[in-house]
Amino acid sequence: MSDQSKQRVTLTVNGEHREAWVFPHESLLDVLRDVLGHYEVRYGCGEGVCGTCTVLVDGEPVSGCLLLAVQADGCSLVTVRGLAPAGDLHPLQACFLRNGAAQCGFCTPGMLLTAWALLQHDPRPSRERIRRELVGNLCRCTGYSKILDAVEEHAAEAAERAGGHG
């Protein structure tokens, strides 16, 4: 396969089967927003630095601006809307809300997805680990402390729900 014309990509986005015809130079971010209507995935820097366009690709956080849409062919994607059924909040989102971990909200989807992915690997991360993991998600409003509080609180609550030791 070698072509400059549009190619068909097949994706699973939040459990839903989607198809799109894309040019090779189009990023996954552009295709999610402009073709598939996923406006919750946001453009920040276009260089993979700010984390605002974070998407989970096969469960791992990836910069949507640095992955070509053609490279995501066949992948399973999760955006922030995939964390909970429509109208519901994921418990992590509820913790963000309760802790005031968002102000303008622009960075919040990326924060949530990165934190969610961390908790899959490490259900009880130290504050230092959370900080290290979220270092690539920039927030210009909150000062980060409340975001760390929210992730910590959610991990503690989830541990308590799972077995009462936490």
Added chain:
Amino acid sequence: MVAAPFGYQRVSSFDEAVQALHERGEDAKVIAGGQSLVPMLNLRVARPEWLIDINPVGAGPIEEHGGSLGLPALTRHRAIEESEVVRRRCPILAEAAAHVGNVRTRTRGTLGGSLAHADPAGELPCVAVALGAEITVQGPDGARQVAAGDLLVSYFTTTLAADEVVAEVRVPTLGQRSGWSFLELSRRSSDWMVVGVAALVELDAEGAVTAASAAVGGVAERPWLVPAEVLLELFGEAPEQALLARVAERAAAMVDPDDDVHASGAYRQRVAAVLVRRALAEAAARATGNGSGAP
């Protein structure tokens, strides 16, 4: 910004990649993790006609053979960071991988890509030079081996021909009496290094230095290997602070970094002296078993 249009070819083997590169010549660029290349495309600093995507080649397991580890070129930074065998047998590589970019960079970025990109402020090139890593390069006439120090020649410049691709990276495993250290100074923890140092020190049973190696990133057009004649001063001696400081000062006096927006050359030189001293000290402490575990 948005990348300019390019053609896209997916390949499922390095042979296929070499063939595609051979056909397309200088107009083609290999894409692996894309964490350095795609920003360059988005900023239109790079405008290749074709991208050859080697991701479908995939990465087999990291394997230990004799005194070395073989890492497939497409091994992701995250896989290095989390690999049991790397953490046990060549922990400096795992530590350096953990310093690369942010979690998304490490999810996608690859070891081979990092070496082929040859950023003088890259963590993995710096460690590869300190370790004397051997790179397997595949080209139209088959595979060849090249030492990391001979692969990396200048800013974003390697000795890879236009139709060659990095296939595997081999690093030595560290012995019982070997200690290591990777230290870097960066403005923010996900940034490129201003200066970084990878150091290895081996001690004999009496605690005298029997081998040492150090590479410094961010002070030259490529990772700078501290010359053997400088490190030779350590040999047969106990790694005491005054000696390490003298060696580090001597090493730093040999570099002449440029000024740039992140730091002046003089500041980089000063930081190099401090970090070389600290890295040698930490490596020596780990070699005696007094400094194992996370820094």
